[in-house]
Structure formats: structure tokens, C-alpha cells
Amino acid sequence: MTPNPQQLPLSVSLRSDARLDRFVEAEPSPLIPMLANAAKGEANEPFIYLHGASGSGKSYLLQAVCNAADVSGLSSIYLPLTERAEYSVEMLDGLEQFDLLCIDGVDQIDGDIFWQEGLFHLYNRVRDAGGVLIVSGDQTPANLSLELADLKSRLAWGLSFKLHPISDDQKVSALQKNAEDRGLQLNDELARYLLSRGSRELSDQLGYLEALDQASLQHQRKLTIPFAKQVLGWQ
Structure with missing residues (x-):
């Protein structure tokens, strides 16, 4: 897919040192190979949800996936919701054109029904477009304090992985x-x-x-x- 540059949100710089093969898991899981496949356009699952406490590596992994996708020649975008005040929810329009989308910190839109509705519709568009959407949050979808039940349902689509703090x-x-x-x-x-x-x-x-x-x-x-x-x- 070739996204329209006019539709891109405010540019977010990725960590150049973020790499999937540098990530250390507290316990072995299929997560890293699955993310690596997604970054190569070989995802078996279009929706992945990562959850864990602050410092568990969610942001690092999402940026690492985008870096890997760039190496593979795929279009990708990393969108940290901690910075959503710098751009409007309309920036979500058209993002389904990317091969890979990483939305970081869905818990940050608690109380913001406009962003919740925007992300809900983005899920549907990504599904229809055949892309991959990876989202992170601090809780499981069921435990998030989001007002929009339909969004919590979408977040539960696909696979969910908990990131544990490492020793x-x-x-x-x-x-x-x-x-x-x-x-x-x-x-x-x-x-x-x-x-x-x-x-x-x-x-x-x-x-x-x-x-x-x-x-x-x-x-x-x-x-x-x-x-x-x-x-x-x-x-």
C-alpha cells in the first residue's frame, strides 16, 4: 500500500536502536516471531494487542516492528496516543492504507469518546483493507476504562500478549x-x-x-x- 502523504499525522521519530532481535522477554513466547512475520508482510493474524505495566517494553516493541517493516519495504506508522493532543482524531482517516499500523497507549484515550470512536472505525477499515494493526495498552481490553464497548470488543479481536517486567x-x-x-x-x-x-x-x-x-x-x-x-x- 502507498499512503497519501497528505493524510499522515504529525511525524513521530522512531528509536533507531529499537530492534526485535534485541528485545528480551521475561518468559519465552511466540510474540517476537509473530511480530517479525508481521513486519515482513507474512502475518497470520491481522490484529495483535500488547498489554503490560509501564516499562514492560510495549513502546519499544511497536517501534521495533515499524523499523523492521521499513527494512522489508512495507509502509508503517507508529502513533503514540500520549501525543494525541498534537493532532486531531481526523488524522486516523486513511491510515488503513498502511501495511502496518502501531497504536501505542490506548488507555490514554479513556474519557475521550471522539478518539475511541475514531479508533473503532479504524479497526473496521484495517480489516477491510487487509492490513495489520498492533495496539498496546496498560490493561487487557476487558479491564480498560473505555466508555465505548464496541471499541473494547475490537481490541479483543485477534491475539493478546502480556508483557512481564524482566529481572x-x-x-x-x-x-x-x-x-x-x-x-x-x-x-x-x-x-x-x-x-x-x-x-x-x-x-x-x-x-x-x-x-x-x-x-x-x-x-x-x-x-x-x-x-x-x-x-x-x-x-
Whole structure:
């Protein structure tokens, strides 16, 4: 599908470091292979719903799927509903032209019947157009505080996956795997320092690693705690 640029909402920059193969699950599940297939245009299920607490990786995964779709040559869009105040609900019109749509934070439209109705109709149009729609929220569809029962019904279409928080050891492994993919060496001491000193959310931790990677290349420095303090401003 080739979307009309006139219908695109406000541009949202994707995390360049968001990749499906870098995501660490608390427990093995078929989710990552399923998302990878969707990003290649080989989805067996057109509707996927992700739910979990803040920091469980929902936003990271949705951006990773869009990045993977771009590599595959598919059209995709990532729409975080936390930023919906910057564009009107009419921006949903025509989004079914995308091969893959990722709507992040459906719980954010609690109390906003216009956005709830807009998303409800988008579900129907995506179904008719044969696209893929992946939506995230903090609760299961049944437990969301949405006024529009029809939307809660649509959110329950397809498959639903719960994202569980990962342990500190798993966060260390995730950081080291990401560092290795970048050609960096991140020892246990530095990885645990990042966890203890900064935000404990993995998405933020990966942001620290992105900053360290760029600074390491620029200054030709190895990753150490003193260097991390300097780059991240943790004096």
C-alpha cells in the first residue's frame, strides 16, 4: 500500500536502536516471531494487542516492528496516543492504507469518546483493507476504562500478549547483547552501574547505551564507569 502523504499525522521519530532481535522477554513466547512475520508482510493474524505495566517494553516493541517493516519495504506508522493532543482524531482517516499500523497507549484515550470512536472505525477499515494493526495498552481490553464497548470488543479481536517486567539479570543480559551488536564491550560492573544510577526501565537503559555508543565512537574511548559518568552527566 502507498499512503497519501497528505493524510499522515504529525511525524513521530522512531528509536533507531529499537530492534526485535534485541528485545528480551521475561518468559519465552511466540510474540517476537509473530511480530517479525508481521513486519515482513507474512502475518497470520491481522490484529495483535500488547498489554503490560509501564516499562514492560510495549513502546519499544511497536517501534521495533515499524523499523523492521521499513527494512522489508512495507509502509508503517507508529502513533503514540500520549501525543494525541498534537493532532486531531481526523488524522486516523486513511491510515488503513498502511501495511502496518502501531497504536501505542490506548488507555490514554479513556474519557475521550471522539478518539475511541475514531479508533473503532479504524479497526473496521484495517480489516477491510487487509492490513495489520498492533495496539498496546496498560490493561487487557476487558479491564480498560473505555466508555465505548464496541471499541473494547475490537481490541479483543485477534491475539493478546502480556508483557512481564524482566529481572535485573535479564536487563544486564539485554544491555550486553545490545552492546555486542554495536561492537561494544559492556562488562557486568558497568551494566549494573547503569541500572543503579539511572532509570531502571530498559527502554531508558538502551537510550543510555545509544549515547555511550555515539560518544565512544566520537572520542575513541572504551566503555568505563568514569566515561559513562562524563557522557551521561552523572557526576
